[in-house]
Amino acid sequence: MIHYLTFQNGDSDKFWQIETNGTTFTVKFGKIGTEGQSQTKTYDTEEVCIQEAQKKIEEKLKKGYQDSQGNNHFKKIANSKITFDESDFKIIIGEYESIIIKKKAESLLPFLEKVPRIYRESLKKHVKIAKKYWTEYVEISKPNKLLGNSYGTWGYRGDNTQQEIIFLSAIALFNKKEILSWQEINSILGKFDNILLKKILKWAAPNWIEDYFNHQSSKNNWFSISYEILRYYETEKYINFNPQLYARSFSMINLYNSGFKQGQESVDFFCNDPLSIERDFPLIFDYETGIQNSFGNDEVYGYRKKAIWEGIIEKLLLDNKIDRIWFFEKCLETQTKEWNNGLKTFFRGQFNQAKPTNLELLTLQNSIFPLIDYSFNQVANWSISLIKEIYQENDFELKKLCDWLPSIMMRDDCKSSIKSILTMFEKILKKDPNLKSDILNLATDALTINNLELQEKASKLILKYIDTNDIEIIEKLEMYTTQMVGNIRDTFHEYLESKDTKEIPSYVEEMIPKGNSYIKLSKPVNIPDNWNDILFHIGKFIESNNCIDDEILIDILISKRHLFPNDFYNQTEVYLKKMEKTFFTSFFKNITLNFAKKQLSKQTIEFEFPYYYDETTLFKIFNLHYDRLKLALDKIQRKSTLSLLSMPSHEPNWISPKVLLTRLLEYQDNAEPIILTDFVLAISRMPREETEEAIEMCEQIQNQDIKDIMKYCLGESNEIKFKEKKRSIFNMFSKNENAKGEENLNALWSVASRTFNNEGEFPIFENTSFGNAPYVKNNLKYNYKVDEKWNEWKNHQTGEISKSPSWYKFSFPLPSPFSIPKILIYSVDSFKNPKQEAYESYFYIQKDDVVYWYNLSPQFIDPIFAKLLNTCSSLSDRDYSGIGGGLTILLNENLKVTSPILMFLSTACLQQNREFRGLAVEVMIVQLNSNNINLEEFGKNIGFLIFNKYGPLSRFVNVLETLKDINNHINLSLLKIVEQIILNFRGVNEFPTNFKKMLEVYFDLMNKTRQKSSHQVIEIMNEWRSVNSIKNIIKLILNA
Structure with missing residues (x-):
């Protein structure tokens, strides 16, 4: 039997435990939380032993000691031979919860010892419940508060002690299968100085610790257990020696949770332990580890100072406890392994730090040669640096070197090494002229590298030793002619066949831009005309990033509703489920997706801006698309089947003049109100092509304002019919837009004039309320600048102002915002946004949105690139995908490359992101x-x-x-x-x-x-x- 008693008052906090074992009992006593002292007594018979133990217990109880559980019913359960009883189990659970709530960790083991085995499986389930409740990061709704958390409603219910009780319970009760998923107990197992952990391990004797460490280590790259802890568990026979596990533990030597206080103590421990040196040290060369990042917490081995393993290797070599040649061989072997480059760099550093002699390097030369062929340029360059030290020694194998060098002589990433090799060739040829053919072949290969200085060096060597009989070399020179830079080709003129060089004409006269002169109305849009094709297009929309697929779907939902069967909700259900799981990188697409879901669902779904975007703050062009879709929704609700005016008639984004005039006349005949947002986008998408019939159709338009605008857009008239007096345009436009009659009409004229005269000046708009807006009277002025930026903060230790490393930001001034009509599509996003400095990361438009924006207004795109310049392109070391969107637009050879577009392309050529630079090329x-x-x-x-x-x-x-x-x-x-x-x-x-x-x-x-x-x-x-x-x-x- 075992009894654990405690005595606690204001002055004392101690325990007393007695355990009988046959004719012997052992008493332990001391301060709670310590291991305490122990005394053992032996009696003639087991009966006498138990009687004496019971007397001791009664004496302690009289003195005020209490049973650790303080529950006589529980003692009765623990001491009886019973079958499972639900009421008894509730008492056990009550005792366990009491230990957690009261944070009585010292009572856990006595409690577990008393729990009959028949209840332990059920207790395990409760431990899992306790883990979920006490140790998971949760939100607790008011008025409940998290224990130990006064800062908010998020956190852990349990503090460190309570969580430790639960994790120790798992260690004591769980088997291998049950424990493997508990990542958290690693922190407990790592505290091998924890007395309670030691007691529980001794009581439970788990056989799964090695499997647990292996499982966590293989499953999670971040997981590691310290070397000292593994040695402890191996000594206590909880685990066996496992090479891979030990190797992974090396990076944990002397980290924060290590048992050592100083880095030097770690070094001394490892270097003075024969088992560590003979069995464990070689593992660093056999398994990939993180030893290059193992730092201590003192002056010598502090973070980013001297790595612990640097000190270990240095001391082992200094004390001659490892063989130098063996060490060098192992360092060389690591260089061709598929390991972290930082680790390989560490071993190269240790190799150099050991300062191998020339004699040692000669011994190692056959291990160095293969490194020349390695793909990682730092390894190849290092091998050449080692060879430079010994290539003139008598025992150096020059011929073997020449056999290995072809793999490096054409490598652009090894230019410095190739220059060194060319210098070495001069001395090698003096020492061994028989290698002339090999060396000239190798030197000729260097002419493939795009570097003038290197090619000059190679050509001088070749010209010094080549003769007309070197046919193979001359053939190579002929083959490499196109790769020779500068005047290198001319230096070999006597060995190369003469070739006439065509006179190249001056390029100034020939460079005539293609500009915008191409047929835009070449590919009509095909709208599905049956239900099966409509279903197919819905699926296509979900998978597509093309703007035209959105436009077609919007038009289907407006003009093709008569093709929808009565049970179309059931047939589109599968598409709706897919839509629910779909998220586009394009905000435009996500707005359209919300619109489509509303139209195809049985349920009532509100059509609104996606929750993650603030329509009042950022890009106003998104609002225009949203307004356009609200118009489409209104049409559907009114059962109007007339297409939007801005619906493209030709791919990818064009509207035929004839189609637009036809729609305007249909609107007129059906008394359909025109929404200016829709009309202005239609104008921006209509090119001046195939205008003859459209011009004739203009005469049928009754509204004089629309007739005048359309004649201007079609090129029939150059007169801007500016309106100075307020008057109603209600007979054609919607009520809301009629409220600001002449302002909206003049804004419409402004967009039309800029669309068809991108570079023009329009002083006629000077006195309007929006005359000073960008791209109205004049185009935006691009006064580019690059400013140095840095962060400052006060160092509270020194009181001085500290500065971060600086960076450089590109920008140009934008006008301050003021109220303008929202249909000024070229102006709405061309103002300074006061919130941009504070919330800068929210102002970077996505790639697909840039392309979508272009498709909405394809005839004047300077505002798009001006916005990109002041947002995505402002820094050269960010990966803002909007840059890729702008470059995608510029792949069109028919674009007119204006000043802001050209500056955008210039910034793209200097982006850190190689993908952007590749696209810029x-x-x-x-x-x-x-x-x-x-x-x-x-x-x-x-x-x-x-x-x-x-x-x-x-x-x-x-x-x-x-x-x-x-x-x-x-x-x-x-x-x-x-x-x-x-x-x-x-x-x-x-x-x-x-x-x-x-x-x-x-x-x-x-x-x-x-x-x-x-x-x-x-x-x-x-x-x-x-x-x-x-x-x-x-x-x-x-x-x-």
Whole structure:
């Protein structure tokens, strides 16, 4: 038997426990929470032993000690041979809940010892219930409060002690299958100095601890258990040695929950323990770990100072407890494993830190050679740096080196190593001339790398040793001719076949933009004309990101309702379920999705803005689409089957003039009110094509205002019939829009005039209430700037102001907002938004929304790109998908590339995101071939952005290298662009990184296009002749 008693008052807090075992009983006593002291007595018989123990218990009870549970009924249950009884189990559960509520962790083990086995399975279920209630992060509705949480209604009901009681209960009762899903108990098992944990482990003797650690470690990458804890559990025979588990534990040495106080203690422990050195240390080379991130909490081994394992390796080598050659071999082996690059970098660092001698490196050379072939450039470069130390030694195998080098000689990411190799070749040829053929072959391969300095180095070596009998080398030179940069091809002229170079005409006269001169009304929209096709299109809409599929569905719901069968709700149910699970990245699409769900559902669904967007704050163009759909809803409710005026008649977004006039006449004949939002979008989508019949139809329009506007839009008239006096236009427009008669009509004229004359000035609108709005009287002024930004805060320890690293933000001023008619679709999103600074992350439009916006107003898109410039493109190191949307629009070769569009493209070429830069390259190819880019302006833009540190020059150099050599026309264009960038740096003697590389690209373009530098560039080059970093390339340019 076992009894656990406690004595608690104001001065004392102690326990007393007696346990009988045959003829012996053991008494433990001490302060609660400690292990206490123990005494053992032995008697002649078991009966005498129990009698003496009972006397001791009675004495303690007389002195005021209490049974840990204080429940005599429970004692009776524990000491009797019983069958399961529901009322008794309720008493047991009551005792268990009392332990949790009163936070009496010391009472848990005595309680568990007394619970008969027949009740333990049911108790397990209650432990799981307690876990859910006490340990999960929850919200409690008022008036209930979370225990220990006075800050709000979210948190944990249980504090640390209560949660620990529950987790210890699981450790004591659960089997392997039951415990594996409890991630939380890792924190308890990690406290091997917890006395109560030790007692429970001794009592329960679980056999699942190793399986638990293995399961959690394999399932969760973040999971790890410290090395010291594993050693403890192994010593106590709770687990067996498991190599992978031990290896994963290495990264936990001396972290926050480690048993060691100082980093040096961890190092000393590991380095002085034979088992750790002989059995465990080699595991760091066999399993991927995180030892490179294992830091201590002291001056030497603090965070981001010296890693604990750096200290361990250093001490083991210093004390000669591991073999150096073995250690070096193992470090080399790690470099070709598919491990974290940070870990491999750590082992390279430890290899270098050990400072291998040349003799040791020679011993290792056959292990170093394979690293040359490795795909990760840092490993390949490191192998060359090691070889540089020993390649002149007598025992170095030069021939074997030459056999391994072909894999690196064409690698653009190993340029510095290749330069070193070319330098090594000179000395190798002096030492062993028999390797000439091998070395010249390798040097020739270096001519495939797009780097002028490297190719010059390779060509000098080749020219020094080549002769006319080296047929293989000469054939290679012929093959690599197109990849030679600058004047490298000319240096091999005597070995290459002479080829006539075509005279390249001047590009200035040839660059005639295609502009907007293409047929827009080429592909009519097909509206489904039967129910099966309608069902098919509903499915297509759910899967599609195309704007036209939305438009077709909207038109179906308005004009094709007569094709819907009586049971259409049942037939569209499957589509509705799919819609409920669908979420588009496009806000436009999600508005349309809500609209479609309302029309196809039996249930009453409110059609409103999606909950996650504030229609009063952000992009106003979304409101226009929402208003348009509310008009569609109104039509459906009134059973009007007339299509929206703005419904496209031709893909992807165009309305035929004849179709628009036909709709206007149908509206007139059916007394259907015109909603200005719908009408203005229709105008923005109508090109001046196939206008003859439409012009004739204009005469049938009764409303003079609409007739005048349509004649202007069709090009029949150039007169803007401005209205100065208030008057009613009620006979054609809706009541709400009639309230501001002449203002709305004049706004309509403003949109029409800007749609068909993008660059025009319209002083006629100067005195209107909206005359100063962007794109009304004049286009927006783009005064671009790049400002340095940083954060500041006060260091409360020093009292000084601290600054964050700075960044650079692109912007241009926008006018302050004022009230304008919402139908000014080019102006509504062109004002400064006072909330943008505070809630900046909410002002970045998604890619699909940008494309959708373009489809709503395709004939004047400057406002779209102006908005992108002031939001998504304001920083070069963000991944705002709106940039991808803008670039997708620019893949159209027929667009007119205006000033804001060109600046947007310039910023895209400097984005950190490689996908955006790749898309920008595609746009450049399309627009350069179409002569749509103003090369001088584009070059000035890039120069301005780089000079003001918007983005690093290296990104644009990458764009140049990708575009170069696609065709001669693009090469000529790039030459002009780079000249403008160079001019932007006039008078500067300090250049951005990779400026020399850009000049090398420029020199290469000069040679390939047979062009000379302009006089302005030559003047600047002469000013830069004395600048050491670029003087060599300047000399080549001036002599070209």
